[in-house]
Amino acid sequence: MTEAVQYINGQWLAGAGEMFESLDPAKNEVIWQGAAADATQVDAAVAAARAASADWAFRPLEERLAVVRTFAGLLERHKPQLAKLIARETGKPEWEAQTEVGAMVGKAGISEKAYFERTGTVENPMPGARAFVRHKPHGVVAVFGPYNFPGHLPNGHIVPALIAGNTVVFKPSELTPLVAQETVRLWAEAGLPAGVLNLVQGEVSTGKALAAHEDIDGLFFTGSSNTGKLLHQQYAGQPGKILALEMGGNNPLVVTDVSDEDAAVHAIVQSAFITSGQRCTCARRLLVPQGEAGDRLLARLVAVTRAIRVGQYDADPQPFMGSMISERAARGMVAAQAHLLAFGGTSLLMLKHLQAGTGLVSPGIVDVTGVARLPDEEYFGPLLQVIRYQDLPEALTIANRTRYGLSAGLLSDSEADWDYFYRHIRAGIVNRNRPITGASSAAPFGGVGESGNHRASAWYAADYCAYPVASVEGEDLVMPETLSPGLSF
Numbered sequence: 001m002t003e004a005v006q007y008i009n010g011q012w013l014a015g016a017g018e019m020f021e022s023l024d025p026a027k028n029e030v031i032w033q034g035a036a037a038d039a040t041q042v043d044a045a046v047a048a049a050r051a052a053s054a055d056w057a058f059r060p061l062e063e064r065l066a067v068v069r070t071f072a073g074l075l076e077r078h079k080p081q082l083a084k085l086i087a088r089e090t091g092k093p094e095w096e097a098q099t100e101v102g103a104m105v106g107k108a109g110i111s112e113k114a115y116f117e118r119t120g121t122v123e124n125p126m127p128g129a130r131a132f133v134r135h136k137p138h139g140v141v142a143v144f145g146p147y148n149f150p151g152h153l154p155n156g157h158i159v160p161a162l163i164a165g166n167t168v169v170f171k172p173s174e175l176t177p178l179v180a181q182e183t184v185r186l187w188a189e190a191g192l193p194a195g196v197l198n199l200v201q202g203e204v205s206t207g208k209a210l211a212a213h214e215d216i217d218g219l220f221f222t223g224s225s226n227t228g229k230l231l232h233q234q235y236a237g238q239p240g241k242i243l244a245l246e247m248g249g250n251n252p253l254v255v256t257d258v259s260d261e262d263a264a265v266h267a268i269v270q271s272a273f274i275t276s277g278q279r280c281t282c283a284r285r286l287l288v289p290q291g292e293a294g295d296r297l298l299a300r301l302v303a304v305t306r307a308i309r310v311g312q313y314d315a316d317p318q319p320f321m322g323s324m325i326s327e328r329a330a331r332g333m334v335a336a337q338a339h340l341l342a343f344g345g346t347s348l349l350m351l352k353h354l355q356a357g358t359g360l361v362s363p364g365i366v367d368v369t370g371v372a373r374l375p376d377e378e379y380f381g382p383l384l385q386v387i388r389y390q391d392l393p394e395a396l397t398i399a400n401r402t403r404y405g406l407s408a409g410l411l412s413d414s415e416a417d418w419d420y421f422y423r424h425i426r427a428g429i430v431n432r433n434r435p436i437t438g439a440s441s442a443a444p445f446g447g448v449g450e451s452g453n454h455r456a457s458a459w460y461a462a463d464y465c466a467y468p469v470a471s472v473e474g475e476d477l478v479m480p481e482t483l484s485p486g487l488s489f
């Protein structure tokens with residue numbers, strides 16, 4: 001008998017589609033197996049969400065918030081177990097998985113506050129009547145999640161969507177079904193009514209069936225730009241559906257004059273190699289000035305990066321970098337490095353696949369200065385490209401030479417350089433003297449270009465979870481004091 005891995009209308013059901021499995025990528029062990037939801041089950045999940053929609057939307061907000069707060073309490077209580085699952089299924093170290101669960105807990109309070117601040121009710125003065133701006137939920141929304149934060153990032157859509165009064169059909173990454181399942185179990189335990197949150201597990205065909213479903217009112221997606229662009233094409237000509245796309249980046253980090261070299265190297269390492277480079281905000285391109293100071297900084301960066309501890313998620317002492325999501329992803333990074341070297345790059349530190357059958361890789365650094373036709377690709381792993389520049393205007397020209405625009409940063413002691421950088425850089429997250437990863441949920445989170453479609457998430461997620469309604473309300477229906485020309489009563 002296949003496992004009950006789909007959650008539709010408050011019932012755990014076996015999938016009716018193809019079997020698939022999830023691997024612990026650090027130990028090469030199967031940790032989950034199940035059958036995908038087929039198109040009929042996707043249909044049933046959307047129908048359940050539709051049937052639950054009016055009741056959930058019309059409930060007093062306090063009741064919806066109570067469920068969200070209970071869910072956050074359960075997350076807090078189950079933090080150690082959920083963090084271990086995240087670590088096992090993604091390969092990220094346990095210390096980091098705990099921070100992911102922490103972000104999920106924090107999302108509840110932040111989303112509640114954002115709901116009121118971004119989509120609250122406003123009454124505007126008006127003679128003889130009352131004018132209001134209020135917000136309503138869209139109805140049924142689909143949420144698509146990536147594998148790199150299997151708990152936190154879908155949660156960043158689901159929590160604000162539910163607070164606003166939407167019902168949800170959630171399609172997690174096929175690489176992280178176990179974390180999705182356990183998270184949905186906690187929602188059910190928190191008292192979410194049947195049909196309000198449905199889980200459809202499966203590979204791309206399940207995603208396609210959900211994205212193409214006629215009866216969803218919106219789709220909130222976090223994942224690669226390739227998939228996001230396909231969805232954008234698919235939604236062309238459907239202005240009635242809301243599409244929020246959070247996608248990838250080819251993010252630049254620029255260094256100018258820095259007096260504390262180790263602090264700069266620390267910010268670079270945190271930006272480029274955390275989560276084995278599998279964060280959308282990771283620095284992919286490091287821009288370093290030509291000359292001695294730049295040479296010294298790079299030498300220190302290579303030495304510190306070479307010493308990064310890489311290992312299994314449960315190792316003691318803990319590694320800084322765990323496994324990548326899969327052996328396939330690890331091989332992809334080895335191939336990306338070979339590609340950059342074939343284009344004319346010079347390795348400063350070779351990225352190596354550490355153990356066959358696993359996603360364990362060591363971090364790599366390639367100098368690609370002067371490489372003609374450098375691919376504007378997001379290499380989603382611990383591979384940092386270095387580009388040397390002559391002056392700040394040239395650095396900014398290179399930094400902006402990308403179709404993406406998610407995160408960017410400047411490491412510099414100079415106020416004037418920051419002023420120039422901030423004015424010229426094009427990205428949604430722009431930091432100075434801090435890593436460009438680790439964005440706050442209490443700020444908007446989104447990018448320009450091919451990183452997003454101007455529907456930022458995190459603090460601004462409330463905006464795409466509801467639509468504004470403007471009302472003019474007169475208590476009595478009365479004739480106006482003056483009539484428009486041409487009317488006679």
Ligand SMILES: NC(=O)c1ccc[n+]([C@@H]2O[C@H](COP(=O)([O-])OP(=O)(O)OC[C@H]3O[C@@H](n4cnc5c(N)ncnc54)[C@H](O)[C@@H]3O)[C@@H](O)[C@H]2O)c1
Nearest residue numbers: 144145146147172173207208211223224227246247248280
């Ligand atoms: N901007 C952000 O907030 C953010 C955050 C995390 C990750 N990301 C990006 O996500 C990527 C890594 O995640 P991933 O590899 O899981 O992304 P992905 O695009 O491969 O998958 C994301 C989701 O879309 C589904 N999917 C894939 N193809 C589909 C299709 N044709 N139709 C419908 N659904 C489909 C997948 O099953 C999965 O659930 C990176 O590019 C990273 O930069 C962006």
Ligand SMILES: O=CCC[C@H](NC(=O)CCC(=O)O)C(=O)O
Nearest residue numbers: 279280281437438439440441458
């Ligand atoms: O991989 C992409 C997300 C990385 C992460 N960003 C956030 O957590 C944004 C905040 C939120 O969504 O609440 C990061 O910047 O490290």
